[in-house]
Amino acid sequence: MYSYNSKIESLTKKHSSERKALIPILRDIQAEYNYLPQEALILVSESLDIPLIDIVGVATFYRAFSLEPRGKHTVTVCLGTACHVRGGPKVLEEFERKLNIMTGHTTEDKEFTLETVNCFGCCAIGPVAVVDKDYYAQINIRKVDPILKKYRKKKTKQ
Amino acid sequence: MIEKKIQNLKDLAKLKNKIKRRNMSNKIHVVISNGTCGQARGSEKVVQAFQKEIEKQQIQDKVKIRATGCHGFCEVEPNIIIYPEGIFYQKLRPKDVKEIISQTTLNNKIIDDFLYIDPNSGKKFIYEKEIPFYIKQQRIVSGNNINVDPTNIDDYLAIGGYEALSKVLSEKTPEEIIEIVKNSGLRGRGGAGFLTGYKWQLCRNAVNSDFKFVICNADEGDPGAYMDRSLLEGNPHCVLEGMIIGAYAIGANQGYIYVRDEYPLAVEHVTIAIEQAREYGFLGKNILGFDFDFDIIISKGEGAFVCGEETALIASIEGRRGEPRQRPPYPVQKGLWGKPTNINNIETWANVPLIMNKGAEWFSKIGTNGSKGTKIFSLVGKINNTGLVEVPMGITLREIIYDIGGGIPGGKEFKAVQTGGPSGGCLPKELLDLPIDYESLTEAGSIMGSGGMIVMDEDTCMVDVAKYFLNFLRDESCGKCLSCREGTHRMWEIVNDISEGKGGDLELLEQLARIVKDASMCGLGQTASNPVLSTLRYFREEYEAHIKDKKCPARVCKELIQYFIDEEKCTGCMACIKPCPQEAITGELKKLHTLDQSKCIKCGACYEACRFDAIIIK
Numbered sequence: 108m109y110s111y112n113s114k115i116e117s118l119t120k121k122h123s124s125e126r127k128a129l130i131p132i133l134r135d136i137q138a139e140y141n142y143l144p145q146e147a148l149i150l151v152s153e154s155l156d157i158p159l160i161d162i163v164g165v166a167t168f169y170r171a172f173s174l175e176p177r178g179k180h181t182v183t184v185c186l187g188t189a190c191h192v193r194g195g196p197k198v199l200e201e202f203e204r205k206l207n208i209m210t211g212h213t214t215e216d217k218e219f220t221l222e223t224v225n226c227f228g229c230c231a232i233g234p235v236a237v238v239d240k241d242y243y244a245q246i247n248i249r250k251v252d253p254i255l256k257k258y259r260k261k262k263t264k265q
Numbered sequence: 266m267i268e269k270k271i272q273n274l275k276d277l278a279k280l281k282n283k284i285k286r287r288n289m290s291n292k293i294h295v296v297i298s299n300g301t302c303g304q305a306r307g308s309e310k311v312v313q314a315f316q317k318e319i320e321k322q323q324i325q326d327k328v329k330i331r332a333t334g335c336h337g338f339c340e341v342e343p344n345i346i347i348y349p350e351g352i353f354y355q356k357l358r359p360k361d362v363k364e365i366i367s368q369t370t371l372n373n374k375i376i377d378d379f380l381y382i383d384p385n386s387g388k389k390f391i392y393e394k395e396i397p398f399y400i401k402q403q404r405i406v407s408g409n410n411i412n413v414d415p416t417n418i419d420d421y422l423a424i425g426g427y428e429a430l431s432k433v434l435s436e437k438t439p440e441e442i443i444e445i446v447k448n449s450g451l452r453g454r455g456g457a458g459f460l461t462g463y464k465w466q467l468c469r470n471a472v473n474s475d476f477k478f479v480i481c482n483a484d485e486g487d488p489g490a491y492m493d494r495s496l497l498e499g500n501p502h503c504v505l506e507g508m509i510i511g512a513y514a515i516g517a518n519q520g521y522i523y524v525r526d527e528y529p530l531a532v533e534h535v536t537i538a539i540e541q542a543r544e545y546g547f548l549g550k551n552i553l554g555f556d557f558d559f560d561i562i563i564s565k566g567e568g569a570f571v572c573g574e575e576t577a578l579i580a581s582i583e584g585r586r587g588e589p590r591q592r593p594p595y596p597v598q599k600g601l602w603g604k605p606t607n608i609n610n611i612e613t614w615a616n617v618p619l620i621m622n623k624g625a626e627w628f629s630k631i632g633t634n635g636s637k638g639t640k641i642f643s644l645v646g647k648i649n650n651t652g653l654v655e656v657p658m659g660i661t662l663r664e665i666i667y668d669i670g671g672g673i674p675g676g677k678e679f680k681a682v683q684t685g686g687p688s689g690g691c692l693p694k695e696l697l698d699l700p701i702d703y704e705s706l707t708e709a710g711s712i713m714g715s716g717g718m719i720v721m722d723e724d725t726c727m728v729d730v731a732k733y734f735l736n737f738l739r740d741e742s743c744g745k746c747l748s749c750r751e752g753t754h755r756m757w758e759i760v761n762d763i764s765e766g767k768g769g770d771l772e773l774l775e776q777l778a779r780i781v782k783d784a785s786m787c788g789l790g791q792t793a794s795n796p797v798l799s800t801l802r803y804f805r806e807e808y809e810a811h812i813k814d815k816k817c818p819a820r821v822c823k824e825l826i827q828y829f830i831d832e833e834k835c836t837g838c839m840a841c842i843k844p845c846p847q848e849a850i851t852g853e854l855k856k857l858h859t860l861d862q863s864k865c866i867k868c869g870a871c872y873e874a875c876r877f878d879a880i881i882i883k
Binding site for chain 1: 494526587683
């Protein structure tokens, strides 16, 4: 537990100790650890004097927060209406098959987390998937494997 | 550090003259569309290629480039416009840049390969202003995206930016400003269409408060709508200017922009814009030397659709779960931290400086009786010219879809257009001549919403569309009201059963839809039934085909279709064999392939892979 102490303290110190600081603090923790570790939430609860149950309530309400560790790469498939009518769900199913996980989960080797988003706002170029910060436009089932390979390759190179 | 802060109107005039003198040159301008859509298609590399080539050829004094926000014509990204002539080149790659510089910018030669070709007439167009996509539009709000580098406040000043602010601060009282907005007839562009001037008035008149807030709702959550992202990304200062004017009129000293985290470029640009506005003294204490303080804070949304609802948005800024609360009291009476709060969306704020500059009368001449001005729609889905279109209110769906949008691709037939996001509905081809305004859309069973317009063709199943929205809504319902939490889920179950050929009770579905509408507290629940009710109203026979005949006429619903190989068309090329994840297709080269139905999971991989239309869906 001590390993979180100083880090969380420095993250919380950046913000005020008011209630409105909660979401920005959670965002910083999420950015640091790629998820919200339980110990970190306990520390935030103590430092902001907000009951832990409230913090968990907020953390589970918003899509951007995760209570479980995420993979090194996040694959986000857009399921906005425009992507939907152009075949987004089929693309998502292909990602599920190729990664062998269901949406919302992380691969066993902790390399990929598969997620969906309601709209990236790039409807003109749908179906869209975003891996980390890279956008892939007008994808179809056949493009899924080559996209994943790019990130798998990075792993073997390192 | 040089003091940039503008102390008074004289300073501002001086600065503007300086910028004007600096910009006066005979340089050729290459304007590159570099919004999120453009970047997803490689526009940044095109920008870099231009920079490199200009440097290499040492022609910095002749050619200037400007990377701007979205130009609206997303279908043909990355695109550029070369001024002064206004030559439009589309779908560029970095390797095309050298030729463009040497041929067009330096030698005035048009390169045929990069010109836009109209998909219907096959005609080529050289100039941006001649392209059918732009002709019927009236881009009074979004048009300035072309003229400004969003990260440079001087560009905005050069086109008359912050003139509206200096004018109202020096010439108008807050009451007069509200009167102008009222007279303009501007209505909220976020969904409900409340009259903006009256909202401001209510907030200004809210008593017993020493402090007021204005908020820009940039939590554009409707799937298929991205006009707000484009404005915030492409011209953030016009939104800021609108907010500052609004704050002055209402008597607010603090503003918030609540923006989606899924829009990183918009967040980046508006952050830069706020910093620059502070440096110049458009934000901060004693703005332009007047007795008026105002500043803006960015608050990021963490991905919850319901936070577009104003009371949920307020809860989110306060650091709580984004659950809506009962209204009244309305936010204009009791909003952020219990203080009167005026919330408008991006497009609404962006209209304000225009109205101040050109007058209420000018604005109210555009549009229809009840709906004034223009509206930006995102025209997406099964349409040739995908993009953002800004049109006067009252234009018909047909004009947007066929004249501007260029119709449906692949010779397919138009089936429906979905407006208003998950709160809206699907309108059939019988309503193509419907003039678009707030009232007509509501009457037809949809809503204006924030302006998403998703075109669907004969290959779109309306039961599947209803199922899609119900799935969206049951996922996004905050869970506070039972009717919405359980109702959206139950409606989804019924429609899901129908789509799987398990039958269903349409009367029960309609009854449930009405209950969810009547018994839910916030806008999400009250409109959650629209996708179901509108598809039932216009496409009931499609539901019945699923229930009675166990058929999906559009051949979308997986459980009701099967893939087959057309024996006459199959050439035995083996292209479909490798992509099949189930190894369901077997065959040898140049011999007819066979598909094992017991293994097929209907993923559609073979359908996409086949180049001879030999995979058929029945």
